[in-house]
Amino acid sequence: MRLYAWAVYAxxxxxxxxxxxxxxxxxxxxxxxxxxxxxxxxxxxxxxFVMEALWTSVRVAFLSAVLATVVGTMAALALTGMRGRTRKVFDLLVQIAVMIPGIVIGIATLIALVSVFDLVNPWLEALTGWKLSLGTGSLVAAHGLFTMSLVVLLVRGRMETLDGALIEASGDLGATPMGTFWQVTFPQILPAILAGFLLAFTFSFDDFIIAFFVAGAETTLPIYVFSSIRRGVTPEINAIGTMVMAASLFMLIVAQLLLRRSQAQARR
Amino acid sequence: MTQSRARALLLTPAALWYAAMLLLPLAVVLIFSFGERSAIGGYAPGFTFEQYANLPARFAAFRNTLTLAPVGTIAALLIAYPLAYFLAVKVSPKWKTMLLVLVIVPFWTSILIRSYAWIFLLGGKGIPALLETVGLDDVRLLNTPFAVLVGIVYGYLPLMVFPIYVALEKLDKRLLEAAADLGTPPWRAFLQITLPLSMPGVLTGSMLVFILLMGEFLIPAILGGGKVFFVGNALVDLFLQSRNWAFGSAVAVALVVIMLITVGIYTRLVKRFGASRDDVGLM
Known part of the structure; x- marks a missing residue:
């Protein structure tokens, strides 16, 4: 049995x-x-080329993770303790976003955005001389959609384990609802929010398939690596791969530590 | 400000995001799947079932996906179960978390990079060269269904181990002690107690892996060398190379419908075994 485990780890x-x-x-x-x-x-x-792709990946990962964390946390706060139709609709949306294959999300986003752009660009160009195209914006919007759903799941999970007595006590002692939120609730859900941010960043940074469709003229690092592999593997790609894995590993460890802290708090 | 208005304000950005980037795109795919290919590629409006009638043209992609996804899921399950059992039952608590994290870590690093590592291992200078030293000449592994299968199992093993581990961990060890006291041989105790009680984890893990495999593109693209392709590879070709958006949309809709049917069957099974979805926890 032990030998088997060693073999699987190998x-x-x-x-x-x-x-x-x-x-x-x-x-x-x-x-x-x-x-x-x-x-x-x-x-x-x-x-x-590598540095340019790296910069694009970092920029997209950072922007999409920030947006996903803020919007996802807001939604999670509103959804906690909520019943009825709105809650059901949102649960369904989160499930769809997580379950539909990335490749279908990718193509759907591509053809929807291209169609919308074709529709509005003539007007926009005539009015402002400027037009919409695929690129950083579409990457951020598509990545953020998926990672926002992760953040909702994470933060809502944490909210549901919060001790209601603390919030009541804060209210009884005369704190305003806003005061209670920032001084009691927020510090307790912060580790979950940060973990959500890091997971969102890692997902976006590592994603190939959605980016492949919606990147437009931009090249993210996974797209660069994929097209390089197509032309033949070089030791340079090995070096890039090693650095990417090390970076993801680092983010993952930090996220895990934060989650552990958040779970420890929940138990207290 | 009332509580319900505050809630509405908090939900609005997320609602808009879902509407613009999830519901609208999915609706567009559905509409396009009934349209036609325009002369210069892309999409021309129309209402026809022609694209769906054309689906058999991508039969090979659907066949490969619908064989290798279940086979890959079962292979991953067979490899994952003993490991999950080992981690949940045999390992001392001191090492448990560490070993579990070591299983999950690869899942969160780039699947692109992890998959292409197998080009070295399965390519001419890797395992085939080793096999040559023991007298097995001319073994081709790369660009075969076997290579894709290895890549699949390798890529999604962590996702299978985790839910099974959670199910086994929750199992009340006193049941097994009671069975042993009553003279039940260990193998029967396993078949009658451990295995049925770990079924929720098995089903959750299998479903997660199966869903992800249905939409797989990278692993067949890297390890299948154009010979072993999935629906995902057909979609990339249809949207980015031949730019046949209408037909591509129909293929995408078919893929999602097949997935939904599978998920439907799965939910029934889960209800029968009384599994809960929160087993997945946070991967």
Whole structure:
């Protein structure tokens, strides 16, 4: 049994380890280890295309995560303790957003936006000389839609475990509802909100399939990596992959620590 | 300001976002699926069932998806169950969290990068080279259904382990002790107690993996080399290469309908086994 577990862990981590190992190769072959060097990291970080794609990915991930966190938290606050039709409709929307395959969301967003743009652009151009196109905006809107649903689930989950007595006590002691929110509720749900932000950022940063459709002329890092793999794997891609995984890992650990803190608070 | 007005204000941005970026796009796909392809690609208005009648043209993609998604789900289940059992029952509490986190971590790192790692392992200088040393020549692994299957199992294993673990963890160990006291052999106790009680986790995990596999694009694109393609790959081709939006929409609608039917059957099963959806918790 123990041996079996070791085998599964090896299966899970061997591919990741191989990429990390090959990324330090000094040779030109992507699938062989030839000496040790950091040159491919240097190459990757000095490649203007990589840096441009990285910047796009970070910008989109940050903006979509901020919007998703704010809007998702607001919705979660309103939905907590709510009954009736509105609640049912929102539960359904969250479920649809999480369940419909990313690829269908991607194509649906693409054709809907392109159709809307075709419709309004002639007017807009005539009036302002400026027109709408796919790019950062559509990436942020599409990523945020999915991650907002994650934030709603996370924050609502935390809200439902809050101790109602604290809020009542705060009211009894004369705090205004706003005062109670900022001084009692908010500090308690903050870890869940931050965890939601980090998960949203990680999702957006790693997403390929939705971005592939709605990026327009922009290139995100996963799109860059995918098209590079199509042309053949290089040690430079291994170095980029290793850095991306390290970054996601870091975000994930921070999110987990925050969630653990939030759960510990809930138990207290 | 009344409470209900405050609620309405808090919900408005989310409602607008869902309307503009979820409901509108899905409606557009549905409408387009009844339309026609315009001469320059894209979409021309119309009302025809022609696109749906054309679906058999992508039969291979649907066949591959509908074989490899269930096979991949079952393979992932068979590999995940013993591990989940080991983590929930055999491991000391001290190591439990650590080992569980180690299962989940790969799931949250880029599936693109994790999948392409298998190009090295399955390619000529990887496992085939190893097999050659034991006398098995000319084994081709990359760009075969097997490669896609390995990629699938590898990619979605964490998602399968987690719900099964949660179900097994909740299992009352006293039931097993009682069974042992009454002289039940361990294998029968497993079949009659452990397995049925872990069914909610098994169903949740299988459904999550199956749903994600139905829309898969990356793994077949990277490890199938154009020979083993899913509906997802057909969709990318139809929307980005041949720009046949009407037909592509019909394919997308068909995919979602097949998924919904499966989910419907699943919910029935879950009700029968009394599973709860919150088992998934936070992945």
């Amino acid at each position: 299966f899970l981590y061997l591919p990741i380890g191989i990429i990390a190992l090959f990324s330090f190769s000094a040779g030109r072959s992507a699938s062989q280890m030839q000496g040790f060097s950091l040159q491919w990291y240097g190459r990757a970080l000095n490649n203007p």
